[in-house]
Amino acid sequence: MTDRTPAIDERRLWSDLMALAEITDAARPWTRRSFTPLFDQGRDWLRRRFAEAGLAVRLDAAANLFGRLEGSEPGRPVVMLGSHSDSVPSGGRFDGPAGVIAALEVARALRESGRTLRHPVEVVDCLAEEPSDFGLSCIGSRAMAGLLAPEMLDYRGPGGERLGDAIDRVGGDTARLATARRSDVAAFLELHIEQGVVLERSRTDIGIVTGIVGIVRLELVFLGEAAHAGTMPMAMRRDAGVAAARLVGFVSERAQALAQLGRGYVVATTGVIEVAPNAINVVPQRGRVVVDVRAEDAALLDAFVAEIEAEARCIAEATATVVERCATLSRATPAACDPRLRTLLAEGAAARGLSSLSLPSGAGHDAAFLSRIAPAAMVFVPCREGRSHTPEEWAEPAAIAAGAATMLEAVLRFDAGAAAG
Structure with missing residues (x-):
């Protein structure tokens, strides 16, 4: 491979996002609930795509799915990118999956350019960000933050199954849950649709999240x-x-x-x-x-x-x-987004000729828990009429690609800044 400027492939990103969306309950599009057979199918699809991108694939003890691109300097902490692939019932195609696929596209762009960062990059699909049948949300990111308490593993689903048993069933190992806690993350970035109308009504390309409620x-x-x-x-x-x-x-x-x-x-x-x-x-x-x-x-x-x-x-x-x-x-508790990462995202957007503004997130996200263990920030992209958690949820291909490009630029700047430091 020749060393060239990493570039987001909008067509590939969109194709992957739509392909993942098709793994759904046909009677209730677009439904892919955590801990269900459809969720397992989605995870299998993601594993294949991660592997095809040249990433090293693994599940941690909390059943978070990772694809890793090694850096050039062993011992450097990880730059982590991602979101979640599960949905609410009759939800949308973008809430969560857009962040996972955008993160995958950033990793692919880096690898295909021949550019090796000093930091390793990990793409993550966090387990069960949406409220699950066990009455708990953000299960995977809680575990990475060390906040999935032992008593939570005894929460019961509608059929009486323990949450701990369900995590093990989808590939986790709750006997070793403590190993899921991370202390090696340099930064976490998450792309998400806004789930509101500020960006659309102001005709702004990128939202840079100030904090999560x-x-x-x-x-x-x-x-x-x-x-x-x-x-x-x-x-x-x-x-x-x-x-x-x-x-x-x-x-x-x-x-x-x-x-x-x-x-x-x-x-x-x-x-x-x-x-x-x-x-x-x-x-x-x-x-x-x-x-x-x-x-x-x-x-x-x-x-x-x-x-x-x-x-x-x-x-x-x-x-x-x-x-x-x-x-x-x-x-x-509320989670403030890291000021330095927010600046890098704003610079990244400007470098791509994209407009941006700062705004809060009124919804919960995995980034809120991961901000407990590492600097974290979020990129919002516009979604039609602010609709989310509904089959009509929609974001334009160019909008998601713009968000991915902004995230890519921030990753490059973060890595270069670490070298300078």
Whole structure:
């Protein structure tokens, strides 16, 4: 091979992305859930593509899939690129897979150019970034960060299978889970569709992520008293449905107020609302809500969650109900993207004649966990109407190629900077 400037092959990148998408549940495109036979098929396809690209392929103890391109200086830490290949049910073709295939294309561009970096480069497909049937997301990246706690391995799926057994079933080795923890990563970069409309509406090519929001999922259950809807006077009711509804309103209104404070991105959603006995002529005895709270500012996130808990108690007193349960189902702290990597991405975009802007990520990503062990940053590319987690999710081939080119330029600059240092 001759030594030439590495270049992204847009046609090849797109072809691979569409080929991986075809490994799906035909009745529910584009579905490839973690720990399913379709996920295994997708992984087999990726293994072949990694190997064909000349990468050394392996699975770690947490069933993360890697393809490695060696560097010229043994002992250098790894530049890691990638995302995830699993999807939500009836999801899209781009959320996750675009990042894996773009990372593969960067590695191929480097190898085909004859350019050997000082650092080794690893392409990673992280296990189960999307919320899995075991009630946990970002399983592989948690393990790399040393945050997949032993008790999590005992989480059960719908059929009763342990998470630990499922990881082993797809190629992991949870008896050796500690070996999945990484301390040799110099930088992690992840390409992703924006899942929002900022880039599209501003006609900007590249988004450079400032940080990834922290996420708290809070379950609250109000307990009242069931009664006949026609004969129980309003003043004497203990209506748990009313209590739940009041909390839903508070969460939305308070989130809107906090978003005006200038302390970064903050949103809140009550996506689960249940009442029992759920009959039209019965005053609800039980009202359950699950609230998803997200914010860039860790202190603001914690304060908002505390406000929700306090408001729930006030609502219970006002409605003659009780808060039967108030529990944090999951918590992920906000993750700031590395300033140096963000600068390299901005320089990389400019070198390719691409416009860029900085923006936060309101969604969770593997980069949030990998930022615990290494400098990490993310590249966003525009997606049509901000649609994501839906079959209509779409990004243009040129947009994904532009993101891959930006990432490639950043990798080259990072490696050169290490040499200069």
